[in-house]
Amino acid sequence: MNHFIFILVLFFNLNVVSKNIDEKIKNFLLNNPEIILQSLENFEKKQIAEKKKLNNQIILENKKKIFDSSNGMYSGNLKSENVIIEFFDYNCSYCKKAHQDILKIKQNNKNVKVIYKNFPILSENSKKLAEISVVIAKESNKKFNKFHDLIMSKKGPIDKAQLKNILDDLGYDYEKLKNNLNSEYIKKQLLDDRNLAEKLSLRGTPAFIVNNKLFFGYIGYDELIYHLKN
Numbered sequence: 001m002n003h004f005i006f007i008l009v010l011f012f013n014l015n016v017v018s019k020n021i022d023e024k025i026k027n028f029l030l031n032n033p034e035i036i037l038q039s040l041e042n043f044e045k046k047q048i049a050e051k052k053k054l055n056n057q058i059i060l061e062n063k064k065k066i067f068d069s070s071n072g073m074y075s076g077n078l079k080s081e082n083v084i085i086e087f088f089d090y091n092c093s094y095c096k097k098a099h100q101d102i103l104k105i106k107q108n109n110k111n112v113k114v115i116y117k118n119f120p121i122l123s124e125n126s127k128k129l130a131e132i133s134v135v136i137a138k139e140s141n142k143k144f145n146k147f148h149d150l151i152m153s154k155k156g157p158i159d160k161a162q163l164k165n166i167l168d169d170l171g172y173d174y175e176k177l178k179n180n181l182n183s184e185y186i187k188k189q190l191l192d193d194r195n196l197a198e199k200l201s202l203r204g205t206p207a208f209i210v211n212n213k214l215f216f217g218y219i220g221y222d223e224l225i226y227h228l229k230n
Contacts, residue, residue: 055214058199065196066115066209071189072137073116075145076106080113082228085209087119087197090129090151090158092205094218099152101221105228112228116148117193119205125157127190131181132163134189136170143170 059066066085069078084102088095102114118133120126129151137144150166151158158166164174200207200214208215210227 052214055200056212059209059212059214062196062199065192066117069113069115071134072139072141072144073118073133074113074141075102075116075148076113077111078113080111082109082112083210084112084114084224084228085117086114087117087193087202087205087207089118089120089122089126089205090133091120091122091126095206096152096155098206098208098218099149101224103149104221105224109228117196118190119193119197119202119207120190121205123157128178128181129158129163130190131186132167132177134186135177135180136172138185146170 067083084105086095086098086102088098105112106114116133118130120130133144133147133151136147147166147170150169154162167174167177197207202216204217206218208219208224210224211230213227215223215227
């Protein structure tokens with residue numbers, strides 16, 4: 001019986017000590033909120049560093065597919081080792097803004113190559129334009145670049161009449177082209193690009209890979225140039 005009472009007393013005292021410690025910790029944190037903020041900031045930095053490390057590993061593991069431009073979807077110097085990879089959507093306003101930066105980069109630097117990866121996530125129209133781009137790129141890189149530049153220079157979504165005029169200028173019949181967008185080749189090209197985007201955990205466009213570093217969202221001309229050189 002004495003042992004039982006001793007255990008009860010000990011348990012009660014431990015609970016009291018524990019509650020006192022908890023109360024002191026609580027009061028300390030309330031009086032020093034910067035410690036919580038610093039802890040959260042350190043945790044966030046750690047997560048970002050771990051994510052960058054994982055992305056670098058994914059890029060290395062998929063380097064052959066990421067840097068493959070044999071489908072004709074590239075611009076600039078084909079043999080250049082200064083490469084920008086862009087995941088884009090033809091209806092993305094920030095992609096169109098980024099395209100102006102890319103044009104400026106190519107104008108100022110003849111030794112750069114840009115590889116384009118379709119990631120049509122905004123609409124069915126985005127998917128259709130992506131499919132058309134794959135068809136044109138397969139036939140002619142020159143025509144692809146003209147198509148790409150024209151679409152990316154238009155503000156807002158491209159309507160049927162605008163698209164028809166662009167294709168007419170490139171020598172394509174819109175209706176015939178539209179009926180040939182379900183080939184296995186096109187499906188595979190779009191699927192390969194989407195699989196890469198998903199492996200890299202992309203949730204939107206644009207996204208860039210420069211010097212094996214992944215960047216989410218619009219980053220601007222200066223940032224692209226900086227990472228291209230470093």
